[in-house]
Amino acid sequence: MSKKYSKESLVNAVKRTLDSKSATKHYNVPASTIRRHRREPSLNVRLRRPSYLSNLQECYFVGLLQLLPDFDFQVTCEVALKLAKDYFKSLGISNTPGRKWLFSFVVRHGDGVKWKRQQKLERIREISFTEEMRSNWFALLENVMIKHT
Known part of the structure; x- marks a missing residue:
């Protein structure tokens, strides 16, 4: 059995009255995947490992990452993982997102977020940090502090 199967095959395998082994042979979908989707009908039909977040929660997180460049923050792997960890905690999800989760997330939403590779801070300072800056x-810091006191 190949590792890839279509979304349609998964949906058909889950909906049919065949047992999971027969459905596996007929639709070429792993029996464990069929059983998991039958036990938990609320699971999203995905071709890869299940995500910790629902589609709506992922859209919200994408929106958050899209806002960061507007406030001069660059979306790096470390920034995204830290925000995801805080977001998972706020949703009451006990799992901690890691690089594998982030890689899957980027595959699903890579076009919607402007990703930036992290550069060494010393080199950036050397090139762009001037006395004027x-x-x-x-x-700016003084103005913000005066405004909020």
């Missing part, structure tokens, strides 16, 4: 940053 430093003084502007402290002026």
Whole structure:
């Protein structure tokens, strides 16, 4: 049996009255996958491992990641994992997202988020951190502190 199967094959295998072994032979979908979807009808039909988040929760998380560049944050692997960990915790999901989860997430939503590879901070500072930038940053910080006190 090959590892890939179509979404249609999975849906048909789950809906038919055949036992999971017969459905496996007929639709070329793993028996364990058929049984899992029959036990938990609320599972999303995905071709890879099940996600911890629902489609709506993933759309919300994508929206959050899309907002980051507007506030001068770059979406790196480390930033996305930290935010995902906090998001999972806020939803009451006990699993901790890791790099495998993030890779699957990127496969599903890579086009919707502007991803940035992390660069060494020392090199960035060397090239772009000028005296003018430093003084502007402290002026901005002072304005924000005055505004919120």
